[in-house]
């Protein structure tokens with residue numbers, strides 16, 4: 289479904305991504321994991337057309353994405369929830385969630401698409417008329433993921449969805465991601481700490497200074513001391 293090959297991206301004259309390869313198949317939950325500054329957000333922003341690569345290819349359902357404007361990439365069916373959530377302060381929660389239904393046609397009605405998002409985060413039903421500026425970080429994150437889902441995408445990009453959230457809210461977001469996956473959507477999620485990963489992740493990639501240093505299952509990552517040093521600090525090698 290998503291296929292990235294040899295991706296090289298420069299920012300301000302520095303090579304930030306240095307030949308990344310990554311694939312996500314339909315219905316898969318794949319995690320891109322790496323330390324702060326490793327290049328996760330740059331990967332997502334390049335997929336979404338906010339940055340242009342120096343080299344490499346990005347295809348989605350066989351179609352080339354490089355050079356397309358962001359709105360066309362979204363219309364192909366890629367929903368994006370950025371790390372900073374980007375909830376519109378001057379729109380209500382309901383309007384924020386409904387936004388993609390106005391920009392991308394889908395076989396589902398606007399009501400069905402919004403309802404699907406609210407099923408994933410039922411707590412949002414209490415806040416529908418609230419302004420986007422009156423939300424906690426966890427509520428903003430729910431709105432951001434719900435809005436990306438209302439696009440009716442076949443692939444969702446979630447950039448560090450647990451970052452900066454209180455421990456009480458993390459299980460709610462995690463359950464939401466699990467139910468999105470149960471709907472059959474593919475998800476590519478960025479994370480900096482392996483211990484935050486849900487155990488239902490299918491595969492993970494580890495990125496370090498713009499290069500992939502590992503691809504495999506969570507169990508294989510736990511068994512690899514060099515990989516664990518990058519994604520969990522100096523911890524014991526569990527499940528080896």
Ligand SMILES: Nc1ncnc2c1ncn2[C@@H]1O[C@H](COP(=O)(O)OP(=O)(O)OP(=O)(O)O)[C@@H](O)[C@H]1O
Nearest residue numbers: 299300304322323324325326327328329330331480
């Ligand atoms: N606009 C920019 N100008 C200069 N350097 C940038 C810019 N955006 C990103 N970088 C650099 O690119 C590298 C990768 O950043 P990126 O945001 O992709 O990392 P990340 O893995 O998502 O980490 P984080 O969780 O901290 O966002 C970092 O060294 C960062 O400083």
